[in-house]
Amino acid sequence: MTGQSFTCLIPAFNEASRLPGVLAAVVGHPNLDRVVVIDDGSTDDTGAVALRHGAELLRAPENRGKTEALRLGLETVRTSHVILIDADLLGLTPTAVASLIAPVAAGAAYASVSLRGNAPWVWRCIGIDYISGERAFPMALIAGQLEALGHLRHFGFEVFLNELLVASDRPIAIVRWPEVASPAKSVKRGLWRGLLADAAMLVDIARTIGVMGFIGQIRRLRRLSMP
Template structure:
């Protein structure tokens, strides 16, 4: 069984496109959207796509949303996708899943390419931060994801790598995402980005 977790916060304008691609790909048996205390219609849009929706009462951060999703996930293979992707297609999702279910990788990571320069460059420089992953459950770290907040990708990547897991990079051609500065405005977006980097640095320091 394959489960997919999509943490989402105020993504009503974007999550529908992601779910359209996920459903069209037809590879996940269970799709879980965790609404991280959104103040918009994120949960309603997800519900309309007939996926499993978990609603957190307040915004607790990506780590807590992922932890809530994992508590409901039944699959032996677990996928993670961001809710604000642009240009995601069913073939991208299948490309992420296949190496894991065919035994060629313990975890795949999806890297943007040909979407737009800013997000392409960011992932080339720091591929460890990508939120697009598929991993076998046995490679999940024992740590509480909710404590990592926005450092969960680093926590997961470091655990798999340090444990000797095989990590395969998958190119997500023409895929990008909405940056925090675009969603929140320049000042709030930069502040949110700095908080994210601080969480990441704390996880890397452990």
């Protein structure tokens, strides 16, 4: 990892109950220089939990969505690379984190993307989760795009980043995490609120890349991906 350094960004909204398990895997990790939780206007103890478990904390003044939270975090990054981790993961371990960083640190891939054990069946079949929230990549990929992030939809970040990765035309490592899961929104928020949240996410994606744009993204990402 000579010459490379990694900042871990964790956007979080009302994740006080699940955040400790995630922080246990990343705070103090030997491959990470910083761990920063961006509290996206939570109404629970997310911010206090982050500080109690040794993470740095940024607070958004109000809930503005994942993209804006990540923009706030990215503005503070001074390391060569970034690793993004969702705040609600179950089963995350230091070993899993290291496996996401390893292909990028070794120079085998330009970026890496997780494929969780409970990712939708179709994503596991095709071998890529195009909206995975867990990624490692050079800060140079996104540094010149921070202003553009301010114009994206709440959940437009991953597909926007995909476009940058495709434009870079460099290898992307798909890192399988069979032991790691992300709870469904219906489990976290209740059935109807969860379904509405999923629908809102899909609308944001469609408005960012077009209704059929995700098909093209998947094809191009698969062309660049390596197991």
